[in-house]
Amino acid sequence: MSGALLDGKALAQKVRDEVREDVAQFVAKHGRPPGLDVILVGEHAASVVYTRNKEKASNEVGMRGRLHRLPAETSEAELLDRIAALNADETVDGILVQLPLPKHIREDLVIDAMSPAKDVDGFHPSNAGRLATGKASLVPCTPIGCMRLLAETGRSLEGARVVVVGRSNIVGKPMSMLLLGANATVTMAHSRTKDLPAVCREADVLIVAIGRARMVKGDWIKEGAVVIDVGMNRDEAGKLCGDVDTDSARARASFITPVPGGVGPMTIACLLQNTARAAWARTAGR
Numbered sequence: 001m002s003g004a005l006l007d008g009k010a011l012a013q014k015v016r017d018e019v020r021e022d023v024a025q026f027v028a029k030h031g032r033p034p035g036l037d038v039i040l041v042g043e044h045a046a047s048v049v050y051t052r053n054k055e056k057a058s059n060e061v062g063m064r065g066r067l068h069r070l071p072a073e074t075s076e077a078e079l080l081d082r083i084a085a086l087n088a089d090e091t092v093d094g095i096l097v098q099l100p101l102p103k104h105i106r107e108d109l110v111i112d113a114m115s116p117a118k119d120v121d122g123f124h125p126s127n128a129g130r131l132a133t134g135k136a137s138l139v140p141c142t143p144i145g146c147m148r149l150l151a152e153t154g155r156s157l158e159g160a161r162v163v164v165v166g167r168s169n170i171v172g173k174p175m176s177m178l179l180l181g182a183n184a185t186v187t188m189a190h191s192r193t194k195d196l197p198a199v200c201r202e203a204d205v206l207i208v209a210i211g212r213a214r215m216v217k218g219d220w221i222k223e224g225a226v227v228i229d230v231g232m233n234r235d236e237a238g239k240l241c242g243d244v245d246t247d248s249a250r251a252r253a254s255f256i257t258p259v260p261g262g263v264g265p266m267t268i269a270c271l272l273q274n275t276a277r278a279a280w281a282r283t284a285g286r
């Protein structure tokens with residue numbers, strides 16, 4: 001058996017098209033486009049590419065995307081001032097501070113400073129708490145993208161055994177909360193989990209977000225399982241790869257996301273969706 005590849009690129013295009021229509025309706029009602037402000041501090045190479053892509057993608061769907069490039073030596077106070085100004089600006093619906101930040105800036109403080117209503121990354125403790133308590137909120141983009149990919153399989157999550165490997169605030173934890181909300185039976189695994197291969201073999205759905213190139217092998221996969229590979233790594237040869245050894249896993253899985261072209265493209269598409277959502281929520285009743 002060879003599992004079907006879940007095409008994140010095509011699905012992301014579909015999501016972008018939906019957002020473009022939503023944005024047109026927003027402009028018709030409010031006379032301005034939703035605004036997304038992305039802040040980049042320093043010159044971290046991957047972050048430069050990610051933030052440019054976010055700015056470009058938001059403009060492509062008709063939003064007002066704006067990238068603030070601040071020098072690496074920007075002080076914490078200066079960054080907090082910039083966030084306060086964006087919090088107060090009525091034309092700004094979404095604020096995203098690209099992580100990682102330079103070492104002299106405390107990430108927690110920066111995330112806490114963002115207005116939760118504009119926190120389109122969904123990292124603010126208020127949004128994380130709302131998600132954990134089952135209330136509507138801005139949810140981190142990568143897990144939303146994974147849920148949408150799972151929906152494409154047509155498999156019900158209700159009662160399914162799902163294993164999420166990785167417990168970061170950005171991916172693993174919010175992913176587990178969304179799955180619980182969909183009535184899956186969720187196991188969260190991490191670096192201290194004993195016999196990780198055996199835990200993974202229990203999964204009808206396996207979500208892997210650890211940041212270790214091709215660590216999860218085919219014989220860790222239950223026959224017919226759905227595998228979502230969040231990882232984005234470079235192997236020894238410098239080639240982009242996931243956390244799952246796709247070739248051997250595909251032989252056992254029913255569906256699997258490729259890297260690249262799986263979860264990655266969905267993350268930006270879901271950021272656009274979050275920004276449109278934030279814009280509507282902020283202007284509700286107006």
Ligand code: NDP
Nearest residue numbers: 142166167168171190191209210211230231232263264267
């Ligand atoms: P973090 O480094 O924040 O978290 C990694 C998690 O994996 C931790 O919970 C850690 O456990 C766990 N882990 C690490 N090593 C092992 C191991 N050997 N066995 C079991 N668990 C392990 O990473 P992120 O969640 O931010 O990202 C994970 C991956 O996803 C990365 O490759 C990243 O590049 C990618 N990513 C991709 C995105 C996309 O759009 N495609 C978006 C975001 C991330 P512990 O808590 O015990 O330390």
